[in-house]
Amino acid sequence: MVVTTHQLLQPEMGVRLPADVRASLIGMGAACNQAAVHLHQGMTFTLQVESAMETQRTGQRTCRLAQEVTHDLQRLADQHFEQSIIVLARASTIYAVYASQVAAAVADGERPPLPGSEFIRPSDLITACGFYLPEVHFAEGSAEPQVVTQQNATISSGRAHLVDLVTNRMQGVSPLAYDDIATVTLEGDGGESRLVEFADALHTYATVLVWALAVFSGDGHDGADGGSTP
Secondary structure (H helix, E strand, O other): OOOOOOOOOOOOOOOOOOHHHHHHHHHHHHHHHHHHHHHHHHHHHHHHHHHHHHHHHOOOOOOHHHHHHHHHHHHHHHHHHHHHHHHHHHHHHHHHHHHHHHHHHHHOOOOOOOOOOOOOOHHHHHHOHHHHOOOOOOOOOOOOHHHHHHHHHHHHHHHHHHHHHHHHHOOOOOHHHHOOHHHOOOOOOOOOOOOHHHHHHHHHHHHHHHHHHHHHOOOOOOOOOOOOOO
């Protein structure tokens, strides 16, 4: 799958959010984009090594040293790739949980919270996804009816995708596998195969919530039309 970066809150977006909340969301989003770029580079490195391995498998004459180098690089690529998934999963967990807290507060007409001191790990979220990512629904009258319907549907779809991943596709893999890059070593980590889609879906869902916050907390213009979700 293709891992991408996502749009951050722009200066004219979410203008009714407290400044500290906006700054926190922007900082978290920027960190996740940095992790996503690194994961993409890790995927590219893996493809390059796989291409070299495939060339050697065709029977073309390759010196023994070249074969050993390619084998070593394959081990490094696998390790780097798994660690990059963890980096994005860790960052996106914090971003998605906080964006969910802020969106839920705005939807209920309450003051958005500042980020807490508690560090939420991917394993916490995987174990209690419904608790950390509760359903968020903006009420009719928050904006134009079509905008409210569109944003609620997008939020619901993004959350359902995450819940499906955790509930159905991540069974049998230890939740702790996404918590610490130190669990990935050259000697292997028990055959864990981490799901890129999980880390990417967390990042995407956080962005969906932040986009909704931009719509329902002001985009710098009266009568926000909601636009399209990035």
